[in-house]
């Protein structure tokens with residue numbers, strides 16, 4: 566395991582030559598639950614959450630975990646017990662958060678296309694804030710809230726037009742993206758919001774992207790957001806909070822040149838721009854909290870010598886972890902039985918059984934050649950892993966396990982083939 570991964574994933578370490586999650590031997594989980602399986606560490610989530618919230622402990626602040634990164638209810642409950650709020654992007658997420666007892670006053674609702682039904686449910690729940698992404702949405706919330714004799718707390722998600730220098734599929738803060746309202750439009754839209762019935766303007770919001778590689782975009786965006794908030798307050802808007810979104814990245818590739826900012830440096834930058842305002846700060850970190858708290862365990866089926874190429878064929882596939890093929894993401898892959906440091910290394914492609922050439926977990930990866938039957942751990946897979954899994958190729962939805970100390974529990978079981986196939990219904994004319 567690289568030093569970067571070791572530092573980032575402290576609860577996952579080798580003991581007696583075998584990779585453990587906290588005090589649990591990962592081979593035990595694999596043999597009891599089967600593979601592929603996601604395995605999470607309680608301490609992994611807790612430490613990242615606590616470290617992040619401590620950065621802003623000196624000012625009024627609320628950390629709303631962006632639960633789209635990993636929304637298993639066991640994960641949510643772990644974080645909620647520490648006082649975490651949630652950033653939700655759908656009614657399903659809001660229901661999950663409520664199901665584990667996250668109080669509505671700690672929930673913010675983001676997303677460009679909230680439907681009428683979703684808005685109605687969230688209004689019923691009386692959540693902390695709707696992060697509004699367009700004028701039509703503003704009007705829709707106003708109409709819905711006033712018809713029901715309610716008032717919705719809102720903030721406008723501002724698009725500060727800042728290029729976060731991240732992968733195109735996770736960049737959100739430039740005018741080329743669908744997200745938010747352009748900065749220059751914001752004062753006019755706030756004025757409109759103040760006049761509309763059923764709305765209480767309480768905040769200003771942004772989120773400029775994910776896995777952001779350096780501090781500069783955060784610096785520029787926080788400055789613009791703070792200056793907008795200052796202007797709005799002078800105009801008479803009674804703001805309560807400033808929502809700075811998420812987006813802090815993690816080191817996936819120890820040999821890559823992406824070094825995301827240290828959270829402490831991030832905090833200094835944010836505080837420098839916002840402290841004077843006296844507003845409560847809201848954050849929506851997702852990846853930073855969850856990525857290092859999970860691995861995907863997979864077993865080697867075959868090692869296949871192609872023409873000038875070696876394929877390690879494993880039982881996890883792109884339907885279980887789509888990040889490598891969707892974002893060209895790097896995940897370190899290690900053998901659960903630690904390879905001797907002098908073992909010969911080879912360059913291989915680690916691929917799954919799905920019938921797609923995009924089905925790979927790693928390409929041109931130098932690693933100690935595993936043997937069929939070996940158990941591998943795909944590292945830093947706690948965020949945007951299981952949540953994006955599908956049943957493509959009629960594969961069983963990947964299960965999830967949560968470790969705490971020497972205990973572990975299956976927190977999403979593997980469905981049976983009957984469950985999977987039984988979801989289909991034959992129409993009357995085919996019976």
Ligand SMILES: *Cc1c(COP(=O)(O)O)cnc(C)c1O
Pocket residue numbers: 631633634652654675676772774775776810811812813849850851852853
């Ligand atoms: C995805 C998302 C986040 C979390 O992003 P991370 O990069 O995982 O921290 C926060 N806020 C909003 C609105 C998002 O869509």
